[in-house]
Amino acid sequence: MEPSSRLTTLAVTLSLVVLVGVMAWMGWMAVGGGAGEKRVQTVETMPRAPVSRPSPRPTVTRAEPAVSSASPPQSAETASAEDAALEQLQEALSAPGTIPGEVVLTFRSPTALAAFRARAGLQGLRIVDSDARLLAARVAYxxxxxxxxxxxxHGEDYAEAGPNFQAWIPGLPPEQPGVDAENAGGREPFREGALAAIGAVGDRSTWGRGVTVAL
Incomplete structure (x- = not known):
């Protein structure tokens, strides 16, 4: 072989060796050797940043007002006034000139009257008559x-409660027995008793003789 060909072959061979060496070194670095270990260690030793999580929203609890189904207790003064009013009504219902066992109720609103009509029978009461215009009812008990x-x-539904008074057409006074002898009692005509009433009794033939009356 010529010297130039040998040099070329040697140069190519060295280039391949260097290339293989570089590739081997890069593969070793990729696996985790050398500087790669330092990089990994550096990453592992870095402190982790705290992860901020959104805090839960505070729960707002609204206190609802307590609603009691029972009616508020009456004070002793209110109960006493109510008892006194009922006692007066009971006396008025039994007074002379009233219809026994009846009461006239006046209501504050049409709704109150309608509600009473619905429950009257359940309360032992009987509606004799009612008037929606007057908001009144005649009730028997x-x-x-x-x-x-x-x-x-249901006291808040009523405007007034009172007795049902009897009404009648007044008549003539009763006749009095006996007759007034002097004036016939003012109820009888004179007839033949007129002269006797003025004292002109007996023989009156000479009365007025010689007397001139000028009119």
């Missing part, structure tokens, strides 16, 4: 306690 219980339980 057998037991006073039934009426009192209704008025206590």
């Amino acid at each position: 057998r037991d006073w306690e039934d009426l009192a219980r209704e008025l206590r339980g």
Whole structure:
């Protein structure tokens, strides 16, 4: 072989050796040797940044007002005034000139009157008549306690409660027995008793003789 050909072959061979060496070194570095270990160690030793998580929203609890199904207790003063009013009504319902076992109720609103119509029978009360324009009802009851219980339980519905008075056409006064002898009692015509009423009795033939009356 010529010297130039040998040099060319040697140069190519050295280039291949160097290339293989470089590739081997790069492969070793990729596997984890040398500087790669330092890089990995450096990454591993770095402190991790704290991960911030969104804090949960505070729960707002709204206190709902307590609603009691039971009606508020009455004060002793209110109960006493109510009992006094019912006692006066009971006395008025039994007064002379009233219809026994009846009461006239006046309501504050048409709704209150309609509600009473719906429950009257359940309360032991009977509606004799009612007027939606006047917001009034004529009610019959057998037991006073039934009426009192209704008025206590629904007192805010009523504007007034009172007796049902009897009404009639006044007549003539009764006749008085006997007759007034002097004036016939003012109820009888004179007839033949007129002269006797003025004292002109007996013989009156000479009365007025010689007397002139000027008119």
